[in-house]
Amino acid sequence: MKRNKFILIALAALTLGSCSSDFLDKEPLSDVTGDNFFQKESDLQLYANSFYRMFPATSIYNGDNTPANIVQNILSEEIRGTRTVPTTGGGWSWANLRNINYFLENHERVPVESAVKHYGGVAKFFRAYFYFDKLKRFGDVPWYDYVIDPSDTASLEKARDPRKMVVDNILKDLDQAIAGLNTSKKTYTITKWTALALKTRVALYEGTYMKYRGIPGYEPYLTQAYTSAEILMNESGYKVFSTGNPSTDYRDLFASHKAIGDEIILAREYDDALNVKHNVNYYTVTSSYGRPSMPKELVDSYLMQDGSRFTDLPNHKTMMFGEETQNRDLRLSQTIRTPGYTRLGSDKTLAPDLSAAVTGYQLIKYVTEQKYDSNSSSIVDLPLFRFAEVLLNYAEAKAELGILTQEDLDKSVNKLRERVAMPVMDLAGANANADAFLAKQYANVTGANKGILLELRRERRIELFMEDFRWDDIVRWKAGQALTLPIEGMYFPGAGQYDLDNDGKIDINLYEGQRPNPTEKGVFYIKLGSEIYLNQNNRVDPHPTFANRTFDENKDYLYPIPTQELQLNNNLEQNPRW
Numbered sequence: 001m002k003r004n005k006f007i008l009i010a011l012a013a014l015t016l017g018s019c020s021s022d023f024l025d026k027e028p029l030s031d032v033t034g035d036n037f038f039q040k041e042s043d044l045q046l047y048a049n050s051f052y053r054m055f056p057a058t059s060i061y062n063g064d065n066t067p068a069n070i071v072q073n074i075l076s077e078e079i080r081g082t083r084t085v086p087t088t089g090g091g092w093s094w095a096n097l098r099n100i101n102y103f104l105e106n107h108e109r110v111p112v113e114s115a116v117k118h119y120g121g122v123a124k125f126f127r128a129y130f131y132f133d134k135l136k137r138f139g140d141v142p143w144y145d146y147v148i149d150p151s152d153t154a155s156l157e158k159a160r161d162p163r164k165m166v167v168d169n170i171l172k173d174l175d176q177a178i179a180g181l182n183t184s185k186k187t188y189t190i191t192k193w194t195a196l197a198l199k200t201r202v203a204l205y206e207g208t209y210m211k212y213r214g215i216p217g218y219e220p221y222l223t224q225a226y227t228s229a230e231i232l233m234n235e236s237g238y239k240v241f242s243t244g245n246p247s248t249d250y251r252d253l254f255a256s257h258k259a260i261g262d263e264i265i266l267a268r269e270y271d272d273a274l275n276v277k278h279n280v281n282y283y284t285v286t287s288s289y290g291r292p293s294m295p296k297e298l299v300d301s302y303l304m305q306d307g308s309r310f311t312d313l314p315n316h317k318t319m320m321f322g323e324e325t326q327n328r329d330l331r332l333s334q335t336i337r338t339p340g341y342t343r344l345g346s347d348k349t350l351a352p353d354l355s356a357a358v359t360g361y362q363l364i365k366y367v368t369e370q371k372y373d374s375n376s377s378s379i380v381d382l383p384l385f386r387f388a389e390v391l392l393n394y395a396e397a398k399a400e401l402g403i404l405t406q407e408d409l410d411k412s413v414n415k416l417r418e419r420v421a422m423p424v425m426d427l428a429g430a431n432a433n434a435d436a437f438l439a440k441q442y443a444n445v446t447g448a449n450k451g452i453l454l455e456l457r458r459e460r461r462i463e464l465f466m467e468d469f470r471w472d473d474i475v476r477w478k479a480g481q482a483l484t485l486p487i488e489g490m491y492f493p494g495a496g497q498y499d500l501d502n503d504g505k506i507d508i509n510l511y512e513g514q515r516p517n518p519t520e521k522g523v524f525y526i527k528l529g530s531e532i533y534l535n536q537n538n539r540v541d542p543h544p545t546f547a548n549r550t551f552d553e554n555k556d557y558l559y560p561i562p563t564q565e566l567q568l569n570n571n572l573e574q575n576p577r578w
């Protein structure tokens with residue numbers, strides 16, 4: 001608790017604006033620039049704590065709505081293809097970088113070598129994190145590893161540096177961070193293991209980004225991805241959380257009020273006593289907050305519990321909800337409401353609530369007891385880095401290089417399958433029989449390893465759902481056309497009464513014309529063609545007015561630079577086709 005209060009006080013003391021180019025004109029952290037600062041270890045800790053504001057807050061669990069991985073009642077601009085060039089803002093903000101660089105130019109004044117190494121590593125981690133975000137969003141960006149003097153015209157009017165230079169500098173920063181950071185496991189602060197986890201993420205991203213665009217020289221990045229992951233796997237002591245209960249372990253990892261440090265490398269902490277909360281329960285159970293839910297094509301991606309493919313079943317397209325959710329990968333029933341679902345702390349079974357889930361597939365990941373259902377009341381910690389991602393990064397990097405073995409799978413991805421009692425992923429079997437359903441989503445996956453690459457993408461999407469990876473994966477795989485596929489929900493043959501949770505009681509009455517009178521208690525009445533729409537496949541259509549969606553392969557993987565920035569710096573060039 002004392003540590004939490006210290007961080008909160010530090011954040012308040014070191015708060016700065018995050019406006020665009022105004023960072024160039026401001027004195028960095030003016031309250032701490034005197035000779036009395038950077039004198040002792042606590043000064044470094046106080047300053048470094050301000051960097052943690054860079055991490056996402058509550059958006060970590062709903063950021064996946066950008067690529068319709070989490071479907072809401074309103075489609076994102078990215079999905080609709082309606083993004084425009086902003087005048088200001090748009091993610092082109094640099095105040096955090098100035099603060100980091102100022103710290104790095106002054107932190108060695110503290111006469112405690114161990115503290116200088118560790119907190120210098122923290123700053124290098126956050127500079128890498130900052131630039132990785134900019135790289136993903138804009139591509140080429142100016143690299144600054146120093147504080148810009150307001151009179152330094154050359155720096156103020158600097159052009160964008162090549163993408164490769166930026167990536168290599170990010171990885172260099174991470175290598176230096178890894179060398180300096182403490183090795184103890186800390187769930188809420190940066191350590192060597194956090195930096196290694198970020199390095200696997202950055203290197204895998206760039207290696208696959210290059211490979212799927214035919215850019216030569218991608219192999220060293222993929223090699224860094226799996227070698228960094230291997231160090232973390234062998235030396236850190238992290239493991240896949242499991243109590244031996246495959247029906248609840250995945251759910252409990254994300255519903256634990258305090259982050260489970262066996263697997264979660266770094267988490268965003270929330271605390272009722274400090275009034276630091278978020279709104280995940282409210283987000284998933286209310287009808288007034290976007291009605292987030294899972295798309296049908298992701299539901300279809302979950303394998304059967306015996307490892308066979310659901311989409312190979314001849315009648316999978318017309319199965320009712322109660323049937324289609326039976327005998328599936330147990331992560332499905334721990335991610336959405338399925339028959340028999342009960343809230344934590346209750347034994348009352350609940351059917352999906354279509355008023356809170358626009359596709360009908362209602363989310364339960366991160367959802368805790370009912371007393372946390374009001375807005376901004378949830379206190380479950382949210383993961384920023386976890387061991388599962390590292391295992392997936394390791395296997396994918398090796399598969400993309402063509403050097404993945406069954407032994408590699410067994411010590412990585414199959415540990416995740418073991419948690420939920422799923423059959424192991426078989427390298428030879430996957431490559432001998434590539435999944436046609438997944439191949440339609442990822443048409444540019446080819447070659448001898450096509451089958452296993454598709455299976456790894458399935459595994460990644462399922463395991464990391466609601467952890468804000470989907471958009472980045474779509475971009476690096478150059479898979480934007482997957483975003484134009486139909487977005488559908490539950491299957492209903494038409495008007496009628498339906499028992500969604502297979503308990504013998506009617507849950508939903510889909511009606512046409514006048515609302516039935518009298519109504520039955522406990523039944524949810526929905527008017528077809530008004531409150532809910534079915535498409536030509538008799539599936540819930542969450543967006544009937546957005547039938548045509550496009551994705552421009554030559555434009556939409558990057559975001560535009562705001563027009564004001566182009567006017568302030570004539571050496572900046574706009575991203576292609578914007």
